[in-house]
Amino acid sequence: MYAQIVFPLPFRNSFTYSVPRLLEKDVKIGTRVVVPFGRRVLTGFIIALSESIDESSSGLADKSKIKSIRDILDDQPIFDSKMLEFYRWMSDYYLCSLGEALKTIVPYGTDVESKRKIVSDTEICRSLLAGEKNKNSLKAKILSALAEKELINISYLQKIIKNKNVYSILRDLEDAGAITILNEIADAKVRVKKARYVRIALPREAIYDLMPEIERAAPKQMLILLELLSSAEDKPAAEILKKTGSSSSALNGLVSKGIVEIYEKEIERTFKENYAEEMKDIVLSVNQRKAVEELKKSNGKFDVFLLYGVTGSGKTQVYIEIADEVVKSGKNVIILVPEISLTPQITTRFYNKFNDKIAVFHSRMSLGERYDTWRGILSGKYSIVIGPRSALFVPLKNLGLIVVDEEHDQSYKQSDMTPKYNARDAAVMLAKFNDCPVVLGSATPSIESMYNAQSGKYKLIELPERIDNAKLPEIKLVDVTIEKKKKKIEGIFSNLLLDEIGKRLEKKENVIILQNRRGFATQVYCDDCGEVITCTDCTVSMVHHISKNILQCHYCGNSMPVPKACPVCGSVSLKFFGTGTQRVEDELAFYFPNAKIERVDSDSISRKGALSEILNDFRNGRIDILVGTQMLSKGLDFSNVTLVGVVSAETSLWIPDFRADERTFQLLTQVSGRAGRSDKKGEVIIQTQNSKNFIFRKVIDNDYYGFYNEELELRRKGEYPPFTRIALVEIKDKNERRARAAANDFHKYLAMHKKTINISPPNEAIIYKIKGFYRYQILARSFRNQDPAGRLLRSAIFDALTEFNRLSRHKNITLIVDIDPQSIL
Structure with a gap:
């Protein structure tokens, strides 16, 4: 038997391997295998099997030279023929290899591969280095590195000498006896977790007869026995020993007497969301009921719906209702959210409805939690999977619905790795291959999606009103330039915003403040020579983080202490310019010393569970003001928020990008929608230095269609999408x-x-x-x-x-x- 295998490498062709007879019964299309690849060992995906090979087409003249599969990693296929066609589409559309597309299925840390290491004789390397005439040559650089370390990874060597072309020189050095190259197989970083459990091996009556003798001869064994008899369930050995204060020898004594036995049991690592909400009895509004009925008309067949609903119109409940219909029909559901920041609230609401049928899948989970959840999805344990863009690729079978919440959000675009897919667009194709409906939801649909809806490619469903008789907030625009002339600005805040914050705090109402920049100051510059301190590796300014008193680059992560003087002219007249979330938090603490303030940005919620804790405290009234970046604009639903303030609304307008206007409108509309989501009136105050831009008028009027039509005409003239x-x-x-x-x-x-x-x-x-x-x-x-x-x-x-x-x-x-x-x- 022969297998066609692809690898998560930029090769568009597959490779032929033979299947050893011992593995023939286990090898299947859609499983991962461990194979030799050149001088390495890699994990690949089987995409085809055959009993013979076409030697002319494969270019193999001698079957004996075909390498064999070493091992199989999966007990069952992780993709079927239908899913393989979807990944072929991804490969073709995003111009990557099939193996790179298939890699999106597998959670990080489960592959097996070899790591090549160099063991060097440092004395010989120093001697060869001394004989090199050109000390700047590639060979001299390699020898210099090898003379310092006896053991080094090839990848690390390439990094420190900043050149990948090392192999021919390494072969020469190996022939000269200066180095030895080793191939070490690195196992998967994550495995199934197991623990030792203890159970009683005899009938209880027999144990009762033995107890007097055990109590007399081995009192520690008696404590263990009593602990086991107190429960009908088996218990972990470590827990029993800790609880009874016993040693392993006491437990082993009971094993040797045949009274108890020890066995290994798999421990499932599950992610627990700390955020919680009480389940409410919800009666759908007229518009929500119409939306659900419209979605049902697909009859489970492929269709694309754009659910355009104003903020607070109850889109999440529509998702829950239609998901319930799908699960009752025996099919499964994927719910995509743009960022992890959205998962606590939406996950809790789905948990309240579906309990243990829900799986959450995102990068804040530990490797073990992700792996066990992924295996649970593969085995059919879960009916609904919720998560950001990576959740689209979980091995969920029998798919009946895909929901893409906040479909406009740029977080759905994978920009760091290959393939550079857009999860929203890929979701539409995945639904097509699975012949099921897909729902794209947003209060500010992307220009492309609304264009598709207006042209009839998608079906448009609207939720024009908020639920529970809530009204859209009143939005006020503050021109910072004018207010400064009137001396009505304190620090970074207008007097109006400060006054309104004070009123909300007196009423015990909550406030959200948006500033879409991390750090304290966005630039540090010299007042004498005008030099802006920039990153040494990037052409961007360093951002001041006051909590650690460092300057940090938000593109590469480089950091440095805040200089005491200008690095160019030596002047000590350094100025801090621009406003980040840390400065907003700092100034609010000055003006409202008794208020409890928390910051939500990628710096403050890096600890696992931190976001859920903050949101719990905010909902329960233990936090008065939330300060944060665009994370706060997405999906948060708190009935006691009556004021939203935006510090520098024009920040994203300055970006020289054709989507800048669209992103600004979406961000301001979305964050404005966090206010007034109950019977309490909401208000939004937007500060800007660019008040004449047409974007702000459309935001104030809540005029999405007005913005859409103007932006569409600009796109037409500029020859941009759609x-x-x-x-x-x-x-x-x-x-x-x-x-x-x-x-x-x-x-x-x-x-x-x-x-x-x-x-x-x-x-x-x-x-x-x-x-x-x-x-x-x-x-x-x-x-x-x-x-x-x-x-x-x-x-x-x-x-x-x-x-x-x-x-x-x-x-x-x-x-x-x-x-x-x-x-x-």
């Missing part, structure tokens, strides 16, 4: 000249398709340098009326990639293709 398909090609390297030359070469190959696609010349990225890499970008687009599915665009890029990769001079250049980018920064 009228075009776009792809962003980024070429980067630590050598500026090499990056520029590679960008020009790729543009030359892409220009061969200029009759079918529109191509921009290579330009320096707006943030020109990140993590030491110089970045060039090429924006390619095709018009949707000529290329509705983007095939012409992807085909042109694929052809250019093929030609570009043939050039050996660009072997180590990093080239990234982002289909449907959320940002062109």
